[in-house]
Amino acid sequence: MNPSRRIFLLILFHCFGIIACSIDIFKPLFEIGTPYHLILINVFLFYDAKIWNTAFALCLLFAFFLGMISEIIGINTGLLFGDYHYTDALGYSVFGVPLLIGLTWTGTAYACNSLIQQNYFPKLFRPVLASLLMVAFDIVLEQFATRIPLWQWAEGKIPMYNYFCWFVIGLVISYVFQLFSKISYNKVALYYIVTQLLFFLGYLFIHRF
Secondary structure (H helix, E strand, O other): OOHHHHHHHHHHHHHHHHHHHHOHHHHHHHHHHHHHHHHHHHHHHHHOOOOOOHHHHHHHHHHHHHHHHHHHHHHHHOOOOOOEEEOOOOOOEEOOEEHHHHHHHHHHHHHHHHHOOOOOOOHHHHHHHHHHHHHHHHHHHHHHHOOOOOEEEHHHOOOHHHHHHHHHHHHHHHHHHHHHOOOOOOHHHHHHHHHHHHHHHHHHHHOOO
8 A cells, every 4th residue: 555545544534533523423433433543543654664673663662661651650640741530432551541642652753753854954953843743733632632531631721731741751752763763754644643633623623612
């Protein structure tokens, strides 16, 4: 399957998602399908990574485990991100954190780092730019996820500290990607980020009242 087909499927899946969450009769399918949707879009993303080697695989594992460990600390102590908890919507959890959250950290970090692999982005600033992109993604994601809900914040308020933690953890992951893997631009990464953002915004628009 060439990249154009995967891009088409990314767009198609998110269009179906908008329809499913907009019509009451399809909402149960939307809820059941969310974990499988997350897995599929990440498969499409990673399939198009140009260089698969040990260093790249280790960077992906680092992103996954750092994301999971950070979330576990956050959920159980409140020291990171703030006071929040996950619902059962994302499936199997470890110490209160769904495994799919680790996958989301990995996919988002890889996609954002891939997007800034252009010559007009100075190499010195690429990790910072990638982590800022991750924070921008999370700002929209938070609004969507708390409406489903995939997770919930104490008193319904998203603290600024959450975004600070996203930036710092994203920066660490991004430096690892930039230093230890020969990461390159992945065309699918752009659509991975944009289709999700449009889906989140579409959902929020439909359910604005």
